[in-house]
Amino acid sequence: MYFIMKISKELQKHYQLLLDVNSPWQIYDVNVDVEKKQIEIFINWTQGEKVLCPESNKECTIKDHREERTWRHLDTMQFSTYIKCRVPQSNCDEHGPKTIDVPWSDPERRFTLLFEKFAIDVLLACTSIKAAKNLLGKCISDFLIDGISDKYLSLRISSRNAFILRDSRV
Ligand SMILES: [Zn+2]
Numbered sequence: 340m341y342f343i344m345k346i347s348k349e350l351q352k353h354y355q356l357l358l359d360v361n362s363p364w365q366i367y368d369v370n371v372d373v374e375k376k377q378i379e380i381f382i383n384w385t386q387g388e389k390v391l392c393p394e395s396n397k398e399c400t401i402k403d404h405r406e407e408r409t410w411r412h413l414d415t416m417q418f419s420t421y422i423k424c425r426v427p428q429s430n431c432d433e434h435g436p437k438t439i440d441v442p443w444s445d446p447e448r449r450f451t452l453l454f455e456k457f458a459i460d461v462l463l464a465c466t467s468i469k470a471a472k473n474l475l476g477k478c479i480s481d482f483l484i485d486g487i488s489d490k491y492l493s494l495r496i497s498s499r500n501a502f503i504l505r506d507s508r509v
Contacts, residue, residue: 354380358412358422360442363388371418378415382424390439392431402430410444411478412451419476422451449481458482 354366363385370379384390389398404425412420426446428436443451450458458475465471472479 358443364442376418378418378420379409380412380420380422382422384427384439390427390429392429392434393437393440394434395431397431397433399429399431401427402436403428405438405446408446410449410451411454412443413453413457450478455482 350369351366354369355361358366358380360366360382364382365385366380367383368381370377370381372378384401390401391397392399404427407423407425410422410424412422414420422443424441426438426441428438430436438446440446443453444455448455458471458479461471461474462479465474468479468483475482
């Protein structure tokens, strides 16, 4: 069963509070796929609101929007949860079009900051990739591919747990 919830103002507020997403970001739709046990939360930037150039922090209009991207977020109960957004690009006189920052992650990454923090904690607590995979699902493979190239993650995943990384091509 797959349906698009026509979200009420109340539900919108509920998700905004849970995700800590503030105006002009807004949650405009939520898809619930009961069979896949999956929730998609759609976020956009309120039309007509100015954006900040990520280089100069200067207020500017929107030049365009990036193609829709998906970030894996923490589960909602037993449902895998994803954030979807077409991130706006600023129209700075000085720097040209730049993808603006998003509060839940880096625009180029595939996981939200909260998911990354959780995944690192799981990796550090587990004795094998297989055990981590049982808790995090198969997306752990993508997480490790992204994570290993990241200095912060490499530091967090200490030498004590280096054996996990040796087995990371799962
Ligand atoms: Zn600028």
